Amino acid sequence: MASVVAHDAPASAAPLASDVIVRTEGLIKRFGARIAVDGLNLEVRRGDVFALLGPNGAGKTTTLRMLLGLNWPTAGSIQIFGANMADGASRQTALRRIGSVVEQPTFYPYLNAIENLSGVALFAGLRQGAVTRERIRWTLETVGLAPFAGDAYRKYSLGMKQRLGVAAALLTDPDLVILDEPTNGLDPAGITEMRGLIGALRDRGVTVILSSHLLHEAQQVCTRVAVLRSGRLVAQGAVSDLLSEGRGVLFGFATEDGAYRAAQTLREANLPWAPRGSYVRADSGSWTPPGGWMLLVSAPHERAAELNAMLTRADLPPAEVRHYEISLEQYFLTLTGALDSGTMGAVAPAYQLESAPNTQGGPA
């Protein structure tokens, strides 16, 4: 991994009132009759590696472009570093603290990395001279391209090209870096390198917002995620919270009605340690009660007997009780509609106590 050394980042231009770096409220983008982003409330905090997740067409790129002022919102507001992005002067101040790779960056094929970055620096208004030269050297080292700094761009692999794009985004020493699908088209080695680079940015205190349709990738490097489906937020929260959504005690019932009544019983019991229930269709190959749904209750495994006794008292004895963990992948696929509630592996909400910490952004 590239070492992250050299000069420290300059102190932030303006102190923030809070740790929230980006906040969108009711953000909407329409293209004619098509609604690409539909009422998005996002919150990105200082130091987050924040992933916008969702399938093709979910509205990820459109959202990132709006953050950068490349698309104008149809409605709603964006605040970055406390600045209202609808206001021209504060937008310019905020944008100076942001580096991004949203469009495929264009570099000159016959120039090497240093020459290409010198061009970008000039364009970004950085003064030519020793400080900028040092800055270029540092960004190349950070993205792991220092050994290839003198090679022509056209000789770079796709992964190296992507990393040069990130280097260009880092030239102005941004506090926030926005990357659209940074691992798109990369081979597994390239993906690992990009993940390492994002980790290095995070370690350096840079806040990162990226988009991806690969949940697995987000799980490895991100602190918080927002899941989009058709422009709407279906979940937002810490990766660990989302993971705990799918962890709990699984009850099998011979009838769908049994599962339904068990969910109602637990909701009415109002147990703070069992705040949520979901119906789950078994993964193919695993045990499933004949014809029935299963109810997954988010509760510590050691509470299984207690829950079982409660359901039995309510005349709803489960056919089977087990500890269970759905994968985040499965959860994500359900949230994004890739699995409808009738398919194996799908999860559908059964109950949620009002007091429960809510990672759901809205109705799925």
Ligand SMILES: Nc1ncnc2c1ncn2[C@@H]1O[C@H](COP(=O)(O)OP(=O)(O)OP(=O)(O)O)[C@@H](O)[C@H]1O
């Ligand atoms: N300039 C545009 N004009 C018209 N429709 C657009 C435009 N840009 C995006 N859209 C539409 O808005 C929706 C969201 O697109 P967007 O590119 O934001 O999705 P995405 O999540 O980035 O998808 P992908 O994973 O394919 O990159 C899509 O239906 C898309 O066709």
Ligand SMILES: [Mg+2]
């Ligand atoms: Mg996109």
